[in-house]
Amino acid sequence: MSPVPFSHPVRVAHLNPRKPADLTLAPDAQARARIAQALDLTDLPAVTLDARITAAPHGAWVLTGRLAARVVQPCVVTLAPVESVIDEPVRRLYSPHALDPHPDSAGAEIEMPDEETEPLGSFIDAGAVLVEALSLALPLYPRAPGAEAPAPDGGEGMPAATDDADGQRPFAGLAAMLARRNDP
Incomplete structure (x- = not known):
């Protein structure tokens, strides 16, 4: 497994269950370059995650926030650079009752309650959340202005x-x- 291109671990033991922990992640140019390379982007001029980690029932923690980014991807038709603006809400629930999706026993299948639930460990990696949320929010088929798909007859x-x-x-x-x- 390749290392995460950007990491910002928050130690769960240092979180106060009575007071939310606010954090703002704004990766520097080198980290943005690693993220861009990992996500096959032409460029990542800006990305930030404004997040809050709060205690939830049953020993769980919730990370909520907003991801904002400017990304440059190649056009699917012309390969010309296409800039997109991303502004997405982010939510992850870290529960000690969620099962690890990477079990030690080979071949065992684990079903998570929903895609926002993660197993709670010693750390919550807000940087990994930023990268994952960005990858999920990227336009699937970026298209430059005026770029047209090939004619259905094959052209x-x-x-x-x-x-x-x-x-x-x-x-x-x-x-x-x-x-x-x-x-x-």
Whole structure:
């Protein structure tokens, strides 16, 4: 497993269950470059996570916050750089009752109650939350202004998907054949 490109561990033992812990993460240029490389971004000019960790019932902790970022990705059509602005809410529940998704026994399957629930360990890694939230918020198919997808016929002389090997439409003559068959 590759190391996380950005980490900011918060020791659970140092958290006060009566008082929320506020934190703002703003990775420096080197950390942003590692994150950009890990997420296949062209550039990551800015990213911040404003978060609050609060105690929850049954020994759990909740991290809530807001992720804000400017990302540059290659256009899926032209590969030109496309800048996007991301502004997303973030929420993770760390519970001592959640099972570890990476069990020691091989082949065992673990079902998590929901995708926001994580097993509670000695640390809550807010930096890993930032990277994960950013990867989930990225546009799947960034497109430069004016970029158009290739024509459905394959463009530039390629036969359309409905043509057979000879370039003919397979059912083009069907209507004529049926008309001849029904003629007396």
